[in-house]
Structures are given as C-alpha cells and as structure tokens.
Amino acid sequence: MTVTAAQIAAARAELPLAFQAPLPVRIRRYALWALFIGLFGWCFYAFDFSPERIWTGLGRLGRVISFMFPPHVWKSWEAFSEILKGLGETLSMAFLGTLLGAVIAFPLSFLGAKNINRMNALRLGTRRGYDIIRAFEVLILALIFIRAFGLGPLPGVLAIAVSEIGTFAKLFSEAIENTSRKPVEGVVASGGSRVQSVRFGVMPQVMPVILSIVLYNFESNVRSGTILGIVGAGGIGFLLSDRIAAYRWDEAWSIIFLIILMVYAIDWASGLLRARFIGKWEGAR
Template sequence: MNVTEKEIAHYRAQVPHLYSEPLQVRLQRAAVWVGIVGLFIYCLIVFDFSPARIMTGVERFGRVLSFMFPPYIWTSWFEFAPILEGLLETLAIAFLGTVLGAVIAFPLSFLGAKNINRIPFLRHTTRRGYDVIRAFETLILALIFIRAFGLGPLPGILAMAVSEIGTFAKLFSEAIENTSEKPVDGVKASGGSRFQTVRFGVMPQVSPVIISILLYNFESNVRSGTILGIVGAGGIGFLLSDRISAYKWDEAWSIIFLIIIMVYIIDWLSAKIRKKIIGEFGDTK
C-alpha cells in the first residue's frame, strides 16, 4: 500500500500528537544537551581558554614552527654521533622491551585462554592479572624503575617489558580463543597428546596473529621509547628534551624529523616482514 505525501499531511493535521515525540522525551533530550554545553563552557572557564591566551599561544607556536625549515644539519661527526647513538638506543630499548614482554606473556596467555585452561578460577584470576599490569602506564613504570635502578636504558627496557606483558598476554589469549577447533579435533583423533594438540592444532592458526601483534607493538614501542627518554630512561628522548629545554628548536625539529624517518622505516620493514611471514603461513595451510 502506497501512501502519498498528501495523505500523510492530511493524517498529520488530524492527529498531530502521533507524529511528534512525547514532551518527556523532548525535555530529556534538551536536558542532556544543556548539560553537555554547560560542562563544555565550565571546562573552558576553569582551564582559562580565553581568546587572548589562545592568540598568544598561536603566535608562540608559530615562532616555534619557524625553526622547522630549513632543517638543522649537523656538520661534524662529533655533533651527530650522540644523535645517532640516541636513535639506536631507543630502537634497542623498544626491541628488548618488546621481546622480553612477549617471552613472559606467551606462556601466561595460555592460562587466560578458555579453550586451553578449563579451570575458571585460575583463568579469571590470570585475566585480572593482565588488567592490573595494563593499568600502569609505561611512563609511570619508567619513573618507578628509574628510582630503583637509576637513569639509563635499563629502566626503560624494564618498564616497556612489564607494560607489554599485560598487553601481549591479553591479545595472545584472545587470539588463542578465536582459533578453530577442527584442527585440534583432528590432532586428538590421530592420537595426539595435550601438548601436540596445542603445538599442531593451535599454534599454526595463532602464529600469524601473534607475529602481527609483535610487529605492530614494536613500532608503537619505538615511539614510546622517545617519551621514556624524556624522563631519563635513555634513548633519543633525553637529547630531544635537552634541546627543547635549551630553546634549540632548530636541532629539536631535526631530531623529530629523524624520529619520524626511523618510525617510517620500521613501519615499512614491519609491513614487508608481516606480509612475507603471514603469506608463508597461509601457503602452508
């Protein structure tokens, strides 16, 4: 049955209350919008978002950006060597932190997977342990480890590793839970042991996902390693913070450009590795 616009207009004129929302709904919606707008205005007032302050900040930010080009170029190896050492140190911190976190998280992930660990209490306790570890930000862990071990790369590596244990264990366990039961049943039907069902039934399915997670988090940890250096946990971040504190914005921008280039190269290489490894796993299926 087709209803014309003319008929709709006729019915709307006859019973207009049926074509409009109830008053209570409209009042609730208006109250929500008033609350959102009021909270937004309150935050602007409390945090001093005045037009004069914004304009002053924009002018200062423009002066900072003016040092971006032309980029600063180090003219001697004596000047550039600490920069290169800081970049490599950040890369090493990210690599070691990722590897250590993955090595510890891998066996823990099986305890949190419901298709592997059939004991509810142990499984739920393990998962809550993941949440507790992930509740601590890497920067907070770095400050704690700096207090314990002193300045340098070691606190950064430990902070990154501990943070990644919770992240990796959670992601790995979810990947294990999402595997198909058919290969596992096939291994069991052929007389395979419990270990063999995991080795030949679960791992071929979950390995590409784990590798992809590792590569992605390694890229992310390279960026995080820069922040850890700013608080004294080694890496290029310390040199970047030093240049900013000394108002050497031309050098600071050049260091930022080098960090961007390093992250881009790692991202490109990770994509190549991920495609090659996952492709090989796919070919074996």
C-alpha cells in the same frame, strides 16, 4: 504488498506522532545530549579555553616553529654520531622491551584463554593480573625503574617490557579464544594429545595475529622510547629534551625529523615482515 516511499511520507504527514520515539526514550535522549554538552562546556571553562589564550598560544607556537628553520646540519661526525647513538638506543630499547614482553606474555596468555584454561578461578585471576599491569602507564614505570636502577636505557627496557606483558597477554589470550574449534577437534579425532591439539590446531590460527600485534606494538614502543628518554631513560628523547631546554630549536627539529624517518622505516620494514611471515603461516593452515 510493497509500501512506497510516497505512502510512508504521506502517513508521516498525517500521523506524525506515530513515527516519534516514545516519551521515555526521548527524555533519555535529551538528558544524554544535555549531559554531553554540559560536560563539554565545563571542560572548556575549567581548562580556560578562551579565544584570547588560544590566539596568544598560536602566536608563540609560530615563533617557536620559526626558530626551527632552517634545520640544523651537523658538520662533524662526532656530533652526528651522538645523535645516531641516541636513535640506536631508542630502537634497542623498543626492540628488547617488546621482545621480553612478548616472550613472557605468550605462556601467560594461555592461562587467560577460556578455551584452553577451564579453571575459572585461575583464568579470572590471571586476567585481573593483566589489568593490574596495564593500569601502570609506561612513563610511571620508567620513573620507578629509574629510581631503582639509575639513569640509562635499562629502566626504559624494563618499563616497556612490563607494560607490554599486560597488553600482550590480554591481546594474545583474546586471539586464542577467537580461534576455530574445528582444527582442534580434527587433531583430537586423529589421536592427538591436548598439547598437540594446541600446537597443530590453535597455533597456526593464532600466530599471524600474534605477529601482527607484536610488530604494531614495536612501532608504538619506538615512539614511547622517545618519551622515556625525556625523563632520563636514555635514547634520543634525552638528547631532544636537552636541545629544547637549551633553546636549540634548529637541532630539535632535525632530531624530530630523524625520529619521524626512523618510525617510517620501521613501519615499512614491519609491513614487509607481515606480508612475508603472515602469508607463510596462513599458507600452512
């Protein structure tokens, strides 16, 4: 027997209470909505989100943006080469930090994967280690390493690398756990050892995911490298901060445009790498 929409509408009109959620469910729903609206309103009040302040801030922002145009054009190679050097330092920081983090995190990820490491204490301890590393923001790590190693790109590389160890190890271990058991069982049934089952059963499945994660985080670390330069870790961020502090807004806008262009180029190149290498790995499965 098929119930039509008209019959449902008629039953709802005749017995509206039968279609309502139970009273405890409705009370919880209203309480959650009240808590959400109250928290939202308190944040607006505590952070002084007044219409007057927003309007004044928008006016100041408009004046700052007006100072950025027309963009600055460097007329000497000496001045422009300094900007290119800063962009190169930021790109190198992101590349080295991402590479070091991935290299160190890759073996650690196997210790945190439950289908590889059957010792619960070691696996859970390793995972909590991931969480501890990820608890430190890369900017805080940069400030610590600047105090230890001085100004320059080295603290930025170390900050990115340490931060990425925790992130990569967690994501890699989850990717390893989500692999299918059938290829592993096939290798074992053919007489392969446990190491061979990982090499030929797990790795072909997980490498495309790992490569995609590394490329995405590399793009993100290029942007992070810009922020690290502002606190003294070298790169284009230091030059950008210097121009903003000197109220040279036209140069700041030109630097921002070059950063956007660099991020776009990296995104385009990483897309090509994904299409080539991920397809290669998937074809070998």
